[in-house]
Amino acid sequence: MDGKLERLRKKETNREDVLSSLYSILDNTKKFHGISVGFPGFVNNGVVMYPPNFPAIEILPVQEILHQRYNVPVVVENDANLYALGEYIAGAGKESKNMVLFTLGTGVGGGIIIDGEIYRGSRGFAGELGHIIINSDGPLCGCGMRGCLEAYIGAERIIETFVGYRRKGFASVLDYPESVKEMYLAAKNGDPLSRFIFSLVGKYLGLAIVSLVNILDPDVFVIGGGISGAWRFIKVGVEEVLNQRLIEGVKVKKGKLGDRAGIIGGWYLLDKESIQFTK
Amino acid sequence: MDGKLERLRKKETNREDVLSSLYSILDNTKKFHGISVGFPGFVNNGVVMYPPNFPAIEILPVQEILHQRYNVPVVVENDANLYALGEYIAGAGKESKNMVLFTLGTGVGGGIIIDGEIYRGSRGFAGELGHIIINSDGPLCGCGMRGCLEAYIGAERIIETFVGYRRKGFASVLDYPESVKEMYLAAKNGDPLSRFIFSLVGKYLGLAIVSLVNILDPDVFVIGGGISGAWRFIKVGVEEVLNQRLIEGVKVKKGKLGDRAGIIGGWYLLDKESIQFTK
Numbered sequence: 001m002d003g004k005l006e007r008l009r010k011k012e013t014n015r016e017d018v019l020s021s022l023y024s025i026l027d028n029t030k031k032f033h034g035i036s037v038g039f040p041g042f043v044n045n046g047v048v049m050y051p052p053n054f055p056a057i058e059i060l061p062v063q064e065i066l067h068q069r070y071n072v073p074v075v076v077e078n079d080a081n082l083y084a085l086g087e088y089i090a091g092a093g094k095e096s097k098n099m100v101l102f103t104l105g106t107g108v109g110g111g112i113i114i115d116g117e118i119y120r121g122s123r124g125f126a127g128e129l130g131h132i133i134i135n136s137d138g139p140l141c142g143c144g145m146r147g148c149l150e151a152y153i154g155a156e157r158i159i160e161t162f163v164g165y166r167r168k169g170f171a172s173v174l175d176y177p178e179s180v181k182e183m184y185l186a187a188k189n190g191d192p193l194s195r196f197i198f199s200l201v202g203k204y205l206g207l208a209i210v211s212l213v214n215i216l217d218p219d220v221f222v223i224g225g226g227i228s229g230a231w232r233f234i235k236v237g238v239e240e241v242l243n244q245r246l247i248e249g250v251k252v253k254k255g256k257l258g259d260r261a262g263i264i265g266g267w268y269l270l271d272k273e274s275i276q277f278t279k
Numbered sequence: 280m281d282g283k284l285e286r287l288r289k290k291e292t293n294r295e296d297v298l299s300s301l302y303s304i305l306d307n308t309k310k311f312h313g314i315s316v317g318f319p320g321f322v323n324n325g326v327v328m329y330p331p332n333f334p335a336i337e338i339l340p341v342q343e344i345l346h347q348r349y350n351v352p353v354v355v356e357n358d359a360n361l362y363a364l365g366e367y368i369a370g371a372g373k374e375s376k377n378m379v380l381f382t383l384g385t386g387v388g389g390g391i392i393i394d395g396e397i398y399r400g401s402r403g404f405a406g407e408l409g410h411i412i413i414n415s416d417g418p419l420c421g422c423g424m425r426g427c428l429e430a431y432i433g434a435e436r437i438i439e440t441f442v443g444y445r446r447k448g449f450a451s452v453l454d455y456p457e458s459v460k461e462m463y464l465a466a467k468n469g470d471p472l473s474r475f476i477f478s479l480v481g482k483y484l485g486l487a488i489v490s491l492v493n494i495l496d497p498d499v500f501v502i503g504g505g506i507s508g509a510w511r512f513i514k515v516g517v518e519e520v521l522n523q524r525l526i527e528g529v530k531v532k533k534g535k536l537g538d539r540a541g542i543i544g545g546w547y548l549l550d551k552e553s554i555q556f557t558k
Contacts, residue, residue: 217400
């Protein structure tokens with residue numbers, strides 16, 4: 001397997017009509033041998049099911065639709081799963097056997113790689129790591145439970161936690177951060193409250209990691225997604241929890257590939273599937 | 280594969296000298312074609328490592344030792360893993376794809392079966408489901424963390440919870456139950472506090488199940504071990520939590536095989552390995 005990333009473009013998706021968005025990209029691409037789609041939501045055998053960010057879609061057989069229209073091999077997979085596969089093949093999970101990925105952003109996602117394969121579960125719902133419960137008395141989550149990881153470290157919740165401490169009188173250069181990025185920039189400049197909040201994020205993440213070590217015993221955890229940019233501050237909290245539990249021999253690393261992770265994962269999967277197609 | 284359980288015997292193990300216990304059974308058995316050992320603790324490639332209930336053992340290559348002595352195929356595996364395999368092959372997990380087993384007893388153990396195979400993790404530590412954290416502000420666990428499932432529903436903790444409520448004046452025919460079994464008998468006779476405590480056990484178990492659905496998305500959970508005898512009362516709490524999260528399509532069932540589960544799992548694994556030996 002060999003390849004080169006020729007172009008990386010970002011384009012806003014039309015949430016009401018995601019297929020048109022895909023068509024407009026593909027119809028304007030001169031030549032391609034395959035299509036790989038990373039979709040934010042459940043995907044089962046190429047069929048997208050009830051994606052939370054696309055309320056207009058219930059069940060959409062994206063793989064079949066694209067294959068019919070373009071007549072090339074098509075792979076459709078949950079975006080975090082492709083991200084995980086990319087980091088496993090070419091990033092921070094290289095040379096591991098079993099890997100768990102967290103993506104930290106607006107929401108908290110995840111992907112599980114077992115022996116080099118995406119683990120999808122019985123219905124394609126596996127790896128929803130943002131909904132690991134870390135404290136059953138914790139804050140309400142969008143999913144209806146209390147104390148899911150996402151209810152603590154989804155981007156909005158991180159900002160809310162910051163504001164809560166700020167109002168209690170903790171010192172910071174920021175009053176009401178507009179984004180987690182703003183907190184990160186402040187933390188880089190030494191802001192104590194921003195640093196403290198990131199270490200809390202790490203503690204919450206560490207609790208989910210402890211549960212996952214006991215369940216899956218992977219050799220490496222990879223932390224990706226936008227908020228992983230603040231890893232040097234988050235790490236402090238993760239390590240504190242892992243030391244408390246005396247967990248040794250498990251690596252927790254920042255992802256290496258960023259936006260390219262999902263692309264590399266998608267390309268790898270397409271390559272594997274294409275070989276199967278031509279067999 | 281075919282077989283018949285000819286004899287099932289129980290024998291106390293000498294904790295200081297577990298090998299002598301095994302020898303005394305095997306030396307007095309006339310004829311056997313293989314040995315399968317289910318060991319309570321971590322087992323990696325036939326090597327037992329730091330088993331918590333056998334402080335005299337650090338690292339013991341049980342498989343190699345028994346193979347050298349008896350010259351037959353030997354399988355050594357974590358006991359809960361064999362239990363899980365048995366239930367998967369011939370019990371409550373039959374016809375499932377991915378299965379998660381909980382064993383409820385003095386401690387809380389577990390086993391994970393993925394596509395018909397025991398999932399062991401990268402170092403053989405996977406499936407320690409008693410140490411899933413359900414409430415990071417919860418009671419201290421033997422492992423050093425707070426709020427592990429076992430810290431809520433290990434046998435001792437169930438009795439402690441009962442006693443706590445009893446002292447607060449809740450009505451029961453029991454004052455200080457000697458065992459969870461005593462509570463079960465009371466519950467069967469309609470004792471309201473015993474029933475309530477089992478439903479609490481179910482709620483705690485349900486929280487771990489919710490996390491596992493999000494992580495592993497199995498098609499079935501099997502509940503085994505001595506305390507699963509009280510399943511009809513525990514079930515009430517499990518269902519309450521699963522309904523709250525609107526989880527559908529996942530089965531949670533009581534184990535079917537009891538003490539035979541591990542034996543059937545061990546026999547199956549031995550059969551598989553023996554075929555490999557003779558190839």
